[in-house]
């Protein structure tokens with residue numbers, strides 16, 4: 168991932184985190200630095216000088232337009248101190264499997280489970296960086312299904328199952344970065360869009376023999392492996408198979424096998440965020456990424472997050 172365009176300023180340990188972000192002002196200063204790496208710049212007139220109002224607004228000294236660090240972002244309208252959000256971001260990014268809503272509610276003393284749940288969904292929306300670099304090199308692509316009992320026909324819709332497309336960079340036996348996307352079916356159009364969005368042209372793309380992948384011969388080096396009926400599918404595309412089993416373990420462990428298809432993409436985004444940074448040596452770097460992305464995020468209201476949340480699927484083990 169290219170970090171050239173952004174400053175690297177993050178706490179190196181939990182102790183440093185606790186020391187640095189224990190006041191509203193410290194949190195404001197850090198978010199401002201993330202939002203304006205080169206210093207304040209008025210979105211209205213481009214002026215660089217401001218004064219700071221008692222309502223925590225940056226007011227341009229030339230045109231007097233007000234800039235908020237939270238308005239219009241996922242923190243829009245929050246009544247909680249930024250120090251709470253910082254702690255939530257820290258736990259979300261630095262705990263190995265993240266933090267769940269029950270824990271977050273207790274850790275922050277939030278009034279309701281719903282608030283904690285909504286905060287986590289908001290932070291998940293900040294895990295995907297716009298313009299992130301595509302996968303490259305040798306990439307395995309395949310789909311796996313979650314939920315549902317009976318095997319369905321490919322390319323014909325989900326038959327009650329949720330389909331996830333996976334792309335995995337492979338370097339020998341080693342894994343690089345991954346991408347996961349929940350899709351309605353495995354038709355050629357959907358596969359093509361997934362591959363072209365996530366994989367750099369010219370890369371080697373390994374797939375099985377499904378005709379929906381035929382487009383890949385145009386812009387990629389397409390390695391198609393046609394499995395015989397007796398082949399174990401895991402031996403054909405072992406990288407994707409491994410990721411699929413990790414994702415299933417996550418759903419069985421963290422969510423007791425219950426998941427709502429409407430929210431699955433946001434869990435996949437969080438998983439990808441964690442997986443792609445699994446070897447990062449700096450504990451605070453993931454925290455910095457989320458803080459950066461929070462400042463450039465767009466607001467989301469509770470109703471938008473809840474969506475069709477009443478529908479749950481059960482993942483059979």
Ligand SMILES: [Zn+2]
Pocket residue numbers: 209210211212213214227228229230231232
């Ligand atoms: Zn201005």
